[in-house]
Amino acid sequence: MSARQVIIVEVAPSPNEHYKHLSLEEKIDRADSKIEGLRDEMSSLDQEIHKLDRKTKKLEKSNDRFEDVLYREEWASRRAVLNGFQTLEQGEKTVLKNEKRLLEMDLKSLELRKELRAWEDYREGLKTSQEEVRFDEWMRREEGLAYEDWKKSKYSRD
DSSP states (O other), X not given: OOOOOOOOOOOOOOTTGGGTTSOHHHHHHHHHHHHHHHHHHHHHHHXXXXXXXXXXXXXXXXXXXXXXXXXXXXXXXXXXXXXXXXXXXXXXXXXXXHHHHHHHHHXXXXXXXXXXXXXXXXXXXXXXXXXXXXXXHHHHHHHTSOHHHHHHOOOOOO
16 A cells, blocks of 8 residues: 655745734834834945945055055165055955945945835835725715715815
């Protein structure tokens, strides 16, 4: 006899499916907190980018001045000139590493901005849905009112 095996495969829910049970208000609050977190992360990343950019520009200027001094120095020993060029080479490698890091940080910043925009669109969609629900509730209440009461009633977004 052959043994039968049953394999059960569960499909993982999408990340947003986990939050389907939340009310619109809770979803909006979750989106707001996510947006705030992304803005904080972008702010700290922008500060890091700014610091690294200033550091890199300062190092480039220093390397340029150092290179000028090396080429103008006539009475320096061969050893001093070689050490100077090695130091200059290290400085230029550091500049290249910093520029590569800046490009990576810029890419991450763009990804964060894209994610932020997606969350803002999601939040706006939720707010629109919330407004539609409120309007529908108001309309249902209005349908049951007498004509005189209906004339006095006004829809408000509060």
